[in-house]
Amino acid sequence: MKKALAIDVGGTKIYNAVIDEKGKILTEVEKHSTPKTFDEIKNTFISIIEKYENEVDTIAFSTCGAVNNQNSGIVGSTGNIAKEYPSMRFQELSKKPVFVENDANCAAWAEYKIGASRNSAVSVMITLGTGVGGGIIINGHLLKGQNGAAGEMHFKMSNKKHRKCSCGSWDCFEIYASGTGLKLTAEEMSKNPDITTFDVVEGAAKNNQLMVEILKKWQNDITDGIIGLANLFDPDCVVLSGSMAEFVDTEKIENLVNSTIVTTPVKIKKAQAGNYSGMIGAALLALEAYHG
């Protein structure tokens, strides 16, 4: 069976593992802190690749940042990683074929191939973490856009310039649906600037009425965003992933969405491909691209 060396590159951590065509992780997952400089990041990649290159067929990167339509490099800025990182020439790191894709797209692909959206015609994956990521798959193809930057969950939830988003604009879905968004909603509703998302989920679990209401407001904002996405894409499946996804009630969201949209009914599911879905999706994409 063909194998890929998968490398997941985030702003704080780099993971790697060898993964086969079925999405099975064959080695222990190795973790590294993401170095501060371009050269150190590159050297980390090189040392990982040297260790596994001879036993795999392809190198598969799941990375922060938008990735071009050739799956060879990064388009534009990437947030919380060395400024020069987008200039990385990935193919030069190995003599094996190197494939690069955006981490949210990779995770969406893993859900589509082995997870919650298996065999879906049209699926939207939303990663709810500190920020919000997105990956959209239409008839077996990732939605990439003209230059590979598509799937950004920065559509507005308000035209009142209420919350500044990490992207520099106002009131994007991300700044309501993310963990950061939950904290802001909690601050607004509790009038307590020190409240944490932990306070909210723990308080809600103990049936504290205010915390329940805060969580409900946050979930309603997520629901509103999904309604817009469902009306645009007419998907059969929306997958919620990321660290914050465990706090949403998918059944409630599904009922609300389906009673509101003008398109056709959609399933709302939690991700099933596990913590390493980025690496798994990258490996499956790379193996399909080079050996499919």
Added chain:
Amino acid sequence: MKKALAIDVGGTKIYNAVIDEKGKILTEVEKHSTPKTFDEIKNTFISIIEKYENEVDTIAFSTCGAVNNQNSGIVGSTGNIAKEYPSMRFQELSKKPVFVENDANCAAWAEYKIGASRNSAVSVMITLGTGVGGGIIINGHLLKGQNGAAGEMHFKMSNKKHRKCSCGSWDCFEIYASGTGLKLTAEEMSKNPDITTFDVVEGAAKNNQLMVEILKKWQNDITDGIIGLANLFDPDCVVLSGSMAEFVDTEKIENLVNSTIVTTPVKIKKAQAGNYSGMIGAALLALEAYHG
């Protein structure tokens, strides 16, 4: 050259014309009022088809309502037309192949083939009229979704339940960006419930400061919506069509959008395929489907 009989079906009017593979209209455009009952609508179709059937290769319907992925019939409700209309069996109307597509999708296709988004990799067309329609083309394919209902411009502009939308939900893009939306914005800003969109555009043309501000607010809402669409689809072109499109400043919108999005630069253009773009797009799609 192959020819299609194109029939455009709206809630108030039905148009028809014979159109060739280049999108050229070969006959006079005939207009009919849309009858009230299913049987009368069907008889109107039959009489149009009988007149032209023998001189064309295919029958191409551009219709209100979401059209299935087989391009044979309508999915779900259609707004302002006989309730039973979605049960129409279009292929039974003619011995020639019959092709059906949603009117906004048809208009988007006409822009893509002969209009403002020619040769575009990823384009979004937004029709600004009494309501708002949408047609999205990704790498040469219309975005249809799981059941053909995709492209609905019902994503939210507010999470405050401020304006009720025609779809039954609250604060959709449609109820801000449409002509109806402009009237509501004008009512709110002028405190005059009798103000018309004509008052606004005429007043703005005469430099009445309030009317200028109202038009600007409306245009900013349209811009906010386009920002979300650009971040989701990373399109190279957004086309604005419909009767209200003449009142927007595409250059200003383009500058605002491109200074806000996290994706890559997009052109904002007005439609160029003319008033009969629905029929033209339907004809081009039908001729491609059956004779391409």
